[in-house]
Amino acid sequence: MDLSLPRRVEPELLDHLDAHDPRAQRSRNDLRRLHRAMATLTVLERALDRATSGSPPHTIVELGAGDGSLMLRLAHRRAARWPGAHVTLLDRLNLIAPRTLDAVRNLGWTPRVMAMDVFDWLARADANLADIVFANLFIHHFSAEPLARLLAGIAQRCRVFFCCEPRRSALPLAGSHLIGLLGAGPVTRKDAVSSVHAGFRGHELSALWPNPSAWLLHENSAGLFSHGFLAIRK
Ligand SMILES: C[S@@+](CC[C@H](N)C(=O)[O-])C[C@H]1O[C@@H](n2cnc3c(N)ncnc32)[C@H](O)[C@@H]1O
Numbered sequence: 001m002d003l004s005l006p007r008r009v010e011p012e013l014l015d016h017l018d019a020h021d022p023r024a025q026r027s028r029n030d031l032r033r034l035h036r037a038m039a040t041l042t043v044l045e046r047a048l049d050r051a052t053s054g055s056p057p058h059t060i061v062e063l064g065a066g067d068g069s070l071m072l073r074l075a076h077r078r079a080a081r082w083p084g085a086h087v088t089l090l091d092r093l094n095l096i097a098p099r100t101l102d103a104v105r106n107l108g109w110t111p112r113v114m115a116m117d118v119f120d121w122l123a124r125a126d127a128n129l130a131d132i133v134f135a136n137l138f139i140h141h142f143s144a145e146p147l148a149r150l151l152a153g154i155a156q157r158c159r160v161f162f163c164c165e166p167r168r169s170a171l172p173l174a175g176s177h178l179i180g181l182l183g184a185g186p187v188t189r190k191d192a193v194s195s196v197h198a199g200f201r202g203h204e205l206s207a208l209w210p211n212p213s214a215w216l217l218h219e220n221s222a223g224l225f226s227h228g229f230l231a232i233r234k
Contacts, residue, residue: 005168007204008197009143013187019093023187028067028095030179030188031137037182040136041073043164043222047230048078048132050218051160056082057131061158063118064138065089068096071111072103079107088130090114090121119146122153129233133158139205139229140165140198152210159233166192166199167227173197175225205229 017024035041048057062071068089075087087109089096094115104111114121133154142150154161166172176192184192206217206229215231222228 005173005197005201007144007168007200009141010194010198012141012191012194014191015141017187019095023185026185027187027191030182030184031066032069033182034179034184034188034192035070035136038225039223040070040164040226041077043226043228044070044074044134044136044162045077047162047164047218047222047228048134048160051132051162051230051232057085057160059086059088059128059130059132061088061090061130061133063090063133063135063154064141065091066095068100068104068111068113070136072100075104075107075109079109083108084110086110086112088112088114090116090118092117118150119153122150122157126157130158132160132162134161135163137165137195139163140195140200148208151205151208155210155215155231161229161231163205163229164222165227165229166195167221167225168196168199168201172199172225200227200229 014024014027017027065071071087071089079085087104089111092115094113096113101111101113139147139150173193173196176196179192180189203219206212206219209215209217209231215233218228218230220228
């Protein structure tokens with residue numbers, strides 16, 4: 001069964017809570033648990049392996065990196081094969097604990113935190129292309145016009161882009177109403193439903209990606225609830 005759900009972006013509660021608000025802290029804990037339930041790291045690794053096909057990236061940027069836990073888990077899985085990577089964790093909030101950064105360093109990667117709005121980052125001149133830019137549960141925050149600007153800006157900054165976002169269809173919508181069963185608190189329960197309405201389906205992101213003939217684009221469902229978009233510069 002599939003529903004014809006028009007895309008609807010509404011503000012998410014977590015985005016408007018102070019980083020130290022206990023409700024925000026609970027919601028970030030919920031997100032970590034949800035990533036494990038949704039196999040986010042596996043989805044990310046598969047996409048990045050497909051894109052790098054054996055040639056190790058040197059520079060990796062995560063947009064909307066939150067508490068940095070996904071990048072740390074990626075470092076655990078990939079640091080031996082991708083030694084010495086320089087990784088940038090960008091989020092408009094500075095939420096990354098020093099112990100998370102130390103753990104990334106201990107694995108041999110060099111982390112840099114950029115606490116800024118993604119559009120301020122895109123506005124900065126930078127002649128260097130990142131080998132990989134990725135994002136998880138971030139791209140769906142943007143409505144049509146800023147989303148098109150965001151993707152255009154990212155395309156100018158990287159060789160590979162991957163994002164894993166909510167899939168806007170019946171099963172994820174049903175799942176989003178049930179995440180209380182995984183112990184998620186009220187903020188996450190509300191944001192999960194909003195996220196599915198703001199998510200993607202079909203080839204919506206490919207249609208917005210600039211200059212598609214210069215890229216290999218793959219856009220598919222990822223797992224039961226997610227939607228993956230991978231762009232590889234030719
Ligand atoms: C739903 S959370 C996802 C966090 C993390 N990627 C994860 O999967 O757990 C979205 C993150 O995007 C950040 N964010 C939202 N809008 C942003 C913007 N315009 N620029 C930079 N970060 C932004 C928020 O602060 C938040 O940490």
